[in-house]
Amino acid sequence: MKRGAKYLAPPLRRGFVSANSAVKKASHDYQLIDTEQKFDEFFTQLKKQKIFAIDTETTSMFAMRADLVGISFSWKPQAAFYLPVKAPLGQKHLESETIRQKLAPILADRNIKKIGQNIKYDLLVLQNAGVPVKGVHFDTMVASYCLDADRKHSLDKMALDFLNYESIPISALIGKGKNQLTFDMVDTAAACEYSAEDADITFQLYNYLKDHLDKEPQLKKLFEEVEMPLVEVLAAIECNGVSLDTKLLKNMSGELNETIKNLTDRIYELAGEVFNIDSPKQLAEILFDKLKLESIRIGKAGRSTDAGVLEQLADQHAIIPLIIEYRMVSKLKNTYVDKLSLLINPRTGRVHASFNQTVTTTGRLSSSNPNLQNIPIRTELGRKIRSAFIPKNKKDCILSADYSQIELRLLAHFSKDKALMAAFAADQDIHRFVASQIYNVPIEDVTDQMRSNCKAVNFGIIYGQGAFGLSRSIGISQTEAKKFIDDYFARYSSIRKFMNDCVENAKRTGYAETILHRRRIISNLTSKNANKRAQAQRLAINTVIQGSAADLIKVAMINIQRKIEAENLPVKLILQVHDELVFELPASDADKHAKWIAKEMSTAIKLDVPLKVDISYGQTWLG
């Protein structure tokens, strides 16, 4: 049984109450505001409020493609109002013009505080409906994320867990699967019950979560000064979107078709039969049964055929290099070349991804629909895809600004290692510097091999890699790898101390903590299972570094967007890729903007090492 479960009373199940029922709903007061007269009464009350929860209903899960259907408000537990602006034929609804004119001043008033669940969504919907919102005060989803990133943050789950309340599932209104209705087809009475409930619950969750944040001043500061301001920055990024060279992508698609056809034919030829190359199961049968190649690794579903395995088999059979190439080309074509154009918004002509604030356990953002944080760059073909990201206006350019070695700089900052700090202070090539120390040779005598090995170790350290992993990543024996790591820690004992401190702190407090006091709960640090324990230790270390880097770029994003708005600069933030910000701005002023952007990024948080920002710009994201 789960801890605490036995103390939890069963959730209050909502009784179904039909729209025309005479039953008095003692438990809540949800009002449908579907006439001008009701609106006036509602509006008289709304005007008196300094803080309220707001929720929008729309025709789409995706904010940039959603049309407004209704708005609900709540400023008192168990009480809420639903204002339909679109309704099925024959049902009363308010005129959008009334809503726009009457509500707009209140929504635009930054002194009237708005509460929402995933309020970034409502910001975008309302802005696209011609009603910009200011005074974004509290997002229940973001608050829950700050308190415990690992839990689920959906409204329904939080209502159940925090309020012991089971809310109406959206499927009760619109169904599920491919025959789903859109919300504008739902009865206004049912829509009211659903939507008003969401606003009500959001307001109740606000009270609950606020109390918990109030008990943790440092988390509260992170929430108020970083995460909440970031909501509006992410809304701006999503609204801005990115522009694509569709012609280039279309041409590439045709060329890649030929490549894939050619590879497929040759693979079938060498295999002696036609099979589905995309099926790891069928591929394994061909490679390991028919062609008698050696199976190197097995997983749950059978013998692995991943890139690492294929690489080791590359010179065993002529089919392997073809499969490696087939995998790369089909991946890039199916995931990017053929998919990105499909996501262009017809209204804006641009692609508007979601930048998710409450997904990762470390504090990083994630991106979806499409994921614009994993656009290829490592191969020639990959870079060609990246060159399809262009400015919409010919006189603009794409400017990319990325932190140089942000995680290693944070490692130097946290560990206070004198040598590493000095190396960064002198703007040395950090991998070369470490190599000269570990191999005990002058900087100019460091070979590419030495530098490359130390680069692998530097990265491995951040992830808590052991001798096995290092030996595999740089192709030396485990014994040699162990010696290498021992030498590294002998030379950089302050790094070992930092890593030990990360684990000890996490053991003592129960969580890893970033530079801005973001927390991640770490369990298993005292597990009897050595593997689980080692993994927990790696998390305790990596979370501090990865999470602090996330903190840093979030602060930079907020400061940059504030400057853009305060000075009304013609600069659009269009992407964040963990240590990189991408902008669309006038090519004629690229140097000028590059300067202040680099300054904002490098001064976001003061560290004991300088923060370096590399900038490039040009007619595409390739620079």
Added chain:
DNA sequence: GTGTTCACG
């Protein structure tokens, strides 16, 4: 819905 694979930092 789960597992495998692979794109990115």
Added chain:
DNA sequence: ACGTACGTGAACACG
């Protein structure tokens, strides 16, 4: 004897 480097999202196969 064990598994082995952190954090994501998407496409595809398969039951």
